[in-house]
Amino acid sequence: xxxxxxxxxxxxxxxxxxxxxxxxxxxxxxxxxxxxxxxxxxxxxxxxxxxxxxxxxxxxxxxxxxxxxxxxxxxxxxxxxxxxxxxxxxxxxxxxxxxxxxxxxxxxxxxxxxxxxxxxxxxxxxxxxxxxxxxxxxxxxxxxxxxxxxxxxxxxxxxxxxxxxxxxxxxxxxxxxxxxxxxxxxxxxxxxxxxxxxxxxxxxxxxxxxxxxxxxxxxxxxxxxxxxxxxxxxxxxxxxxxxxxxxxxxxxxxxxxxxxxxxxxxxxxxxxxxxxxxxxxxxxxxxx
Numbered sequence: 233x234x235x236x237x238x239x240x241x242x243x244x245x246x247x248x249x250x251x252x253x254x255x256x257x258x259x260x261x262x263x264x265x266x267x268x269x270x271x272x273x274x275x276x277x278x279x280x281x282x283x284x285x286x287x288x289x290x291x292x293x294x295x296x297x298x299x300x301x302x303x304x305x306x307x308x309x310x311x312x313x314x315x316x317x318x319x320x321x322x323x324x325x326x327x328x329x330x331x332x333x334x335x336x337x338x339x340x341x342x343x344x345x346x347x348x349x350x351x352x353x354x355x356x357x358x359x360x361x362x363x364x365x366x367x368x369x370x371x372x373x374x375x376x377x378x379x380x381x382x383x384x385x386x387x388x389x390x391x392x393x394x395x396x397x398x399x400x401x402x403x404x405x406x407x408x409x410x411x412x413x414x415x416x417x418x419x420x421x422x423x424x425x426x427x428x429x430x431x432x433x434x435x436x437x438x439x440x441x442x443x444x445x446x447x448x449x450x451x452x453x454x455x456x457x458x459x460x461x462x463x464x465x466x467x468x469x470x471x472x473x474x475x476x477x478x479x480x481x482x483x484x485x486x487x488x489x490x491x492x493x494x495x496x497x498x499x500x501x502x503x504x505x506x507x508x509x510x511x512x513x514x515x516x517x518x519x520x
Contacts, residue, residue, distance in 0.1 A: 246271070247297060247401075248271045248295045249272050250274075250291035250294070250298035250339065251299050252288070252298060252320045253275075253276060253302035254276040257301040257344060257371060258299075261299055262283075263380070265402070268405055273291055273294060288320075289330065291324070292339065293331050295337060297402060298340070298341050299344050300321065302316040303316060305484075306484050306488065311491035311492060312488035312492065314348065317345050318355065324341065340364070340399065341355075341362050341365070342364075342366070343364065343367070346422055346423070346481070346484075346485055348489070349419045349492075351419060352389065352419065364390075364395075364415070365395055366418035367386070367399065368418060368419065370383070370425060373481075386408060387411045387421050389415045390412065391415060423485050426481055427503055427506070430467075430475060430483070430506050430507070430510045431502075433474060434474075434507075434509035434510030436468045437509045440470035450470035451470060451471055474512045477511060487511075490503050
C-alpha cells in the first residue's frame, strides 16, 4: 500500500491533486475535484487569467496524485503521438530528483490522456521510482465538467492493488461502477469506446445512403429503430453525416488504433470501413 496521508471528514477523503494540462480535460478534472472539496494545483506551459499555475516541482512535493491531462496529437501518418505525455512525466520525474528525500511526496502519476496500449507500462519501466495509474476520460468536449461529475463508469488501470485502493478513494462520492484492471486494458478500453462511437456514425451514414436509394426518409427510419432499448440513439443521426476531420477525439483515436494495430501486423478491416464512412474526407468533404 502506498504511503499517502488522506484526511477524512465525514465520508469523504480530501486530497491534494495536481493537474498537468489545463485544456478541456484538465479544466473538467480540476473543476470536478474542487467541487468535491479537494485541493487542486494546476500546471501548464501557458498562463491563464482564471487559474494560478504551479511548477511541476511544487506538484511533486505537494500532491498525493498528479493527473496527466495533456493533449494527444496525431503524427503525420495518423498514429497517436504520445510525446506530450512522455515529456510531462519526464519533467515530473526530473523535478522530483532535485527534491530532498523528506520533501518528496511520491505522488501517484495518473495518466488521463489517451494513449496506445503499452504506453504507461513502458513509462513505469522507464521511471521505476514513480508510481503510475491509468484513468482514461470519457468526456464530451461541450459538456466536460458535467460529464466528469456524472460519470457512467470509472476505469482505473494499475499494476499494484494498493495503488488501485488509493485511486479509488479519489472518487469517493461518484455513484457509478468502478472497473479496476491493468495498464494496457485500461488504455484499450478508451480507444475501443471511441472506435465504437465512430462505428455508429459510420452506420448512420450508410443508412442515409441506403435510404436515399430507397426513396425513404432516413431520420424517420432511425427515429423508429432507436426506440429499441438495445440501440441507443447517440451518434446515430443520419442527417449529421460523418465526424468532422478536426473533431478532437473520434477520428484521432480510431485512426491511431488502426495504425497501431498495423505495427502489430493486424489489418483491421472493420475499423478501416468505419473510417471511410464515418470520418469526413480531408479537403474534399463528404456529402451529407
